[in-house]
Amino acid sequence: MRDCTEIDLSKTLLDWYDRHAREMPWRIGPVDRAAGVMPDPYRVWLSEVMLQQTTVAAVRDYFIRFTTRWPTVKALAQAQDDQVMGEWAGLGYYARARNLLKCARVVAAEYDGQFPERYDELLTLPGVGPYTAAAIAAIAFDQSETVLDGNVERVMARLYDIHDPLPGSKPLLKEKAASLTPPLRPGDHAQAVMDLGATICTPKSPACGICPLYAPCLARAAGTQTELPQKTPKKPKPTRLGHIYIAQRRDGALLLERRPDKGLLGGMLGWPGSDWSDAPVENPPFPARWQEIPGEVRHTFTHFHLILRIWTTKLPDGFTPDDFVIMDKHQFKPSDLPTVMRKGFDLWRGQ
DNA sequence: TATGCGTGGGT
DNA sequence: TACCCAAGCAT
Numbered sequence A: 001m002r003d004c005t006e007i008d009l010s011k012t013l014l015d016w017y018d019r020h021a022r023e024m025p026w027r028i029g030p031v032d033r034a035a036g037v038m039p040d041p042y043r044v045w046l047s048e049v050m051l052q053q054t055t056v057a058a059v060r061d062y063f064i065r066f067t068t069r070w071p072t073v074k075a076l077a078q079a080q081d082d083q084v085m086g087e088w089a090g091l092g093y094y095a096r097a098r099n100l101l102k103c104a105r106v107v108a109a110e111y112d113g114q115f116p117e118r119y120d121e122l123l124t125l126p127g128v129g130p131y132t133a134a135a136i137a138a139i140a141f142d143q144s145e146t147v148l149d150g151n152v153e154r155v156m157a158r159l160y161d162i163h164d165p166l167p168g169s170k171p172l173l174k175e176k177a178a179s180l181t182p183p184l185r186p187g188d189h190a191q192a193v194m195d196l197g198a199t200i201c202t203p204k205s206p207a208c209g210i211c212p213l214y215a216p217c218l219a220r221a222a223g224t225q226t227e228l229p230q231k232t233p234k235k236p237k238p239t240r241l242g243h244i245y246i247a248q249r250r251d252g253a254l255l256l257e258r259r260p261d262k263g264l265l266g267g268m269l270g271w272p273g274s275d276w277s278d279a280p281v282e283n284p285p286f287p288a289r290w291q292e293i294p295g296e297v298r299h300t301f302t303h304f305h306l307i308l309r310i311w312t313t314k315l316p317d318g319f320t321p322d323d324f325v326i327m328d329k330h331q332f333k334p335s336d337l338p339t340v341m342r343k344g345f346d347l348w349r350g351q
Numbered sequence B: 001t002a003t004g005c006g007t008g009g010g011t
Numbered sequence C: 001t002a003c004c005c006a007a008g009c010a011t
Helices: A004-020 A030-034 A041-050 A056-069 A073-077 A081-088 A095-110 A130-141 A150-159 A170-180 A186-199 A218-222 A339-350
Strands: A239-248 A254-258 A297-300 A305-314 A325-327
Touching: A004 A030, A004 A170, A004 A186, A030 A186, A041 A056, A041 A073, A041 A095, A041 A130, A056 A081, A073 A095, A081 A095, A130 A186, A150 A170, A150 A186, A150 A218, A170 A186, A239 A339, A297 A339, A305 A339
Parallel strands: A239 A305
Antiparallel strands: A239 A254, A254 A325, A297 A305
């Protein structure tokens, strides 16, 4: 049972959304939605997976390329793994791409290409967690589910002036968010809260002066909005070192490797190399006169900084070492590489 | 509950 | 520069 205040807040938010909703390739705007147009669940799912920990600006072009190449979940389910990994290259968190394919194949095979509509059933799909399941149920199927992402956490922490630190405060924030979720237009409501968090209730300098929730916001009243939400402090990132080896044949073909599915950059194409550590052990893919090229690659992952040295040599004709991939000049695309590997390629090509 | 997992943009 | 942050999930 909700009291009148939450209903009022929800209506205020929807009114604001009706006027200020952002346009996105995967979104059905409030006007079309009011006319009965519903989004394609495949596109909602794909966009939500891409948007996990990733900005709208970074996702837009990837989403267009994916949906152009694979317009339906059945089409995606039939794609080859390396084609999907290549198309995902540069977007990061590559386990998402592997789970994307798994999920597409489950939906194609077990659901005849129709996404399930219920939260708990969505939650069983690979790569679909509590946020994404709620987002799909609310946005694609207008079910009254509550999304809790970074935006919603921030908006709720401020609206209710909650100082308990994340992630411990998640249950409380979810409870607050649920109390605002309306029985009607839950999809628009979910997108409204997230739009508010992305454009008004921003992390650094929230635009409280133009916020539709200015009046009821407890943090704004207390002047604590920029301190919220509180987060437990992060650990410092160590710096690791490594070597990579780029070998090219006379005809231009390159020696690469497909990385194992588990772990960092799992399933992606990359250059053969050493381990990444304080004292990496040099580990060329075959014995040769390897030359170190000037400069280094610097890259930062989620939990460590990396400095890579680049070594190069000629790849002998007719040489096909086990556990490596030889890519012809015309089939190799730098854009198929994860960014750290593309940086290595760029440095090598530029010298 | 804590940790591993990418990348690019903003300040 | 060195953080912080972004529509989280799997283990």
